[in-house]
Amino acid sequence: MRKILLTMLVTSLLWADSAAARLQIFACEPEWGALASELGGELVSVFTATTAQQDPHHIQARPALIAQLRRADLAICTGAELEAGWLSMLQRRANNPRTAPGSLGFLEAAAQVELLERPQRLDRADGDVHASGNPHLHLDPRNIARVAAALSQRLIALDPGNADAYRRRGEDFQQRWQAAIATWEQRARPLQGMRIVVAHNDWVYLERWLGLQRIAALEPRPGIPPSSGHLATVLAKVQQEGATAVLYAAYQDRRPADWLAARSPVQPLRLPYTVGGSQRATDLFGLFDETIDLLLEALQ
Amino acid sequence: MRKMTLGALLLGTLAQPVAAQLSDSAAYNPALSLTLMGQYANYHKLDELRLPGFQLGGEAGLPEQGFSLDHTELTLSANIDPHFYGQVSAALVDHDGVTKLELEEAFVEATALPAGLRLTFGRFFSGVGYLNSHHRHSWDFVDAPLPVQAFLGGGYYDDGLQLTWLAPSALFVELGAETFRGGSFPAAKGDDDVGAYTVFAHVGGDIGFEHSWQLGVSQLWAKPAERTAGHDHAHHHHHHHAAIAFTGNSDLTIVDAVWKWAPGGNLRARHLTVQAEYFLRRESGELHEAGASGRYSGRQKGWYAQTVYQFMPRWRVGLRHDRLTSDNRGSDPQLLAEAGLADADSAARRYSAMVDFSPSEFSRFRLQLTRSEIGGESGSAIFLQYIMSLGAHGAHRF
Incomplete structure (x- = not known):
């Protein structure tokens, strides 16, 4: 009996340890969660903060999201003020300097691509205009490739022990993605x-x-x-x-x-x-x- | 082989420097936001907030009859450096024709502490309860619930230190402790270095995509010295018990609960919030005025429950019920009565209903009807309120 309990304890500890050893990724939107899974595979554990049924402009800084950001090694978000109504509150309350803006653990997709519709003037009379440009950048697959390249680099920087695996996965994804883009453009x-x-x-x-x-x-x-x-x-x-x-x-x-x-x-x-x-x-x-x-x- | 090389090439050419970041504004200027708030109020037999059995303080009170400005709030915030974040909120408030500047918040947060810790110092709203740490412009009703007015003076802020710890679990668990100078209600400045301290715990999470919840329990210990009823500034209230001072202990327990629901998790379309807070305060000490003094001990309770439903984009309706009662004892009944602490008619209850319309995220108009039964008298009020945000509009708390 004792032996069984001991085995269970050791197994659960080992399991917990292997789960903790995986890089924890917090993705603000489903597209970045999916990308992180493509590039990180089994080496990462991805939490996606929003669903396709939710308007990403209108999310509340819920306790569950704060708790998840607290555990994250890397947060990947769209940026360009898409998450202006909630992300800064999550970052302030998550007490996690690893994913603070400007750190290695915070990747803003909008900073990796050239944004369209950068407004000539900033005036709220024009509605909810984003100062940095239109943030819905993932709907051009060529932008996804750019963000993927940056994300691969971050994964390598944050988890250098698995650098080769990330590099392989990144190259493999870029291959498949470029092929898919060619097919889509054709069709x-x-x-x-x-x-x-x-x-x-x-x-x-x-x-x-x-x-x-x-x-x-x-x-x-x-x-x-x-x-x-x-x-x-x-x-x-x-x-x-x-x-x-x-x-x-x-x-x-x-x-x-x-x-x-x-x-x-x-x-x-x-x-x-x-x-x-x-x-x-x-x-x-x-x-x-x-x-x-x-x-x-x-x-x- | 050729495939791999192409992939590697893509990785190399597409990746930009790791440090590249966009910021919300390229300039180093702090984010600046200004909130304009005001209302039209019409009272029927309820032209001042009088709560028998409670010594009011802080900013407890009602807006003035007719047109008046509420707080005009100016907030500046920015990261100071990689280690600190700073924020200042100042409110412009009119009092008897004189405009005063009230510094409500001026705090620094140490954001780079390890192990899920955060240290806040300066002046800030205490983390006790639920509503207390929400700015007035994000309240769902024109005025604070009665127990928040009676026990926290409409919102407790003070000068001090706060330390919070967030557990590294999927379940949100936040523990916090604060020490304050004790300069404002429910404390009052004494000779001690520390006039108030608190501890609080909040847990929360999601159930599926549609439901989220948070529960909290908080304790506030204050040592008021020479606390008199009255305010730093006033909208409309009670100056008549100002002469009698209370010195002793004032301990407050708060239990708070919030549940939110949005169909499909999409709160843009529709969402429902239900929140409630329960307050229990025990006070004991001495009442005194020129020439007279006596023992006083009080046990005061109150709660409110409210629900707000956004039934279509931009439109919300809400209902609120709040209640108070006190059980006070004193060695000198006359002194107790003069201090406003006689509990004979202390049962207070109020019903409020509101509807608000937000043309955009930055503007809101609200109509509120309130019916109250306080100290055996009933009264009613109608409010028409506007809340407008200019400039940077920070994210709201849950």
Whole structure:
């Protein structure tokens, strides 16, 4: 009996030790959680703070998130003020200098890429405009490759004992990712010039990558819900200029898109937006597979 | 082989220097935020906050009848260096036609301590209870609940030290301890170096994606010396018991609970918050005024429970109920009564309902109706409030 107990104790201690030995990663959004899993594999343990059903602008600094950030060796977040309403509070209350801004354990995706729509003027009268530029950068897969490169470097710096494994995984991912980008670009050729309406301005990077043409947004200003007056203007524009689809993310209200679709030939198109946003979008590859499939379907 | 080389090449060319960071603003200037708050208040038989059985202090009180400004709050914050974070909050408050500047917060946090520790020093809101560490602009009702007014003077802040420790577990466990000068209600400056100290514990977590919760228990020990009822500044209140001073011990226990729910975890659309706090205070010591003195011991209780529901983006409704009662003993009943501590009519209860609309994250309008039964008298109030944030708007606490 004693022997069994002792064995159990030793096993549990060893198990706890091996779990603790893995690099703890706190990912603010599902896309970065998925990327960390791709690059870290079994060597890391990933906690993703938000889901595809949650608006990443509107998250509360919940106790569960503070507790997870306290344990993290590395936090990877979008940055560019996307998490302005919650991340700074988590960082202040997590009592964890390893993931403080400016340290090796805090990686801001927005700092690794060139942001679009950097505002010419900063005025809250223009709505919820981000001073550093549009933060929804993961919807251009070439940006994911850039962030992946930076993340691989951080993993190596934080866990040098496993440097070779991280390097291998990083190279393998970059290979597969570049191949996938080539396939997506090939398949998405018909999408060039496709006219779209967007619910919120979070598709800019996808638009630029695929050559989609945005003619209007349902939100009168970023972050301000659509008013009936503004929707009427959008409807007039759609009727005049024509558009194929109105894009909205899994976490967004579908009613304004449905309203527009009921009055014009434009189709409401719910895209996963991030990993977990639909049944097929279980990883980063699935996210873009499905996004392009859905856009192509809408075009037919 | 060729494949590996291409991968390595990509890694090399795409990676940028590890130190590259974007910051919220490129400049070194502290984040600056200004909150404009004000209201229109209309009272019916309730034109001042009088709570029999309680010696009020701090900022307990009601807004003035008619139009008036609430606190105009200016907050500056920034990292000082890799080791420290600093924040200052000052409130501009009108009192009898004179505008005063109240320094509510001026603290430094040591952010680089190991082992989940954080040290805060300077002037700050105590971490006891739940609502006390929330700024007024993030309150869900125009005024603080009655027990927060009666036991914490509307919000307890003081000069001192705070140490917190966060457990390295998936369950949120935060333990904290504070020592204060004891300069403000419920303490009052005595000759001791330390006039108040506290300990508190909070635990919390998520249940699935939709539910989150937090529970807390706190204890505040204060040694008020010559504490009189009255305020540093006033909106509207009670100066009539000001002459009688209390010296002794004032120990307060707070139990707090919060539960939040958002369908699908997406609080942008809809979400519900239920929160409650229970307060128990024991005071004992001496009451004295010129020429008279007597023993006093009190046992005072109160609680509030409130719920706020955002039923569609930008619109919220809320209900709140608060209650107070006291059981006070004194060797000189007349002195007890003159101090406002007679407990004969100490039962107080209030019902409040509010609806608010936020055109954006930075602006909010609120309508609140309150009905109160205090000391056997009933009264009611209507408030129309605005809360506007200019400049940097920091993240809110849970």
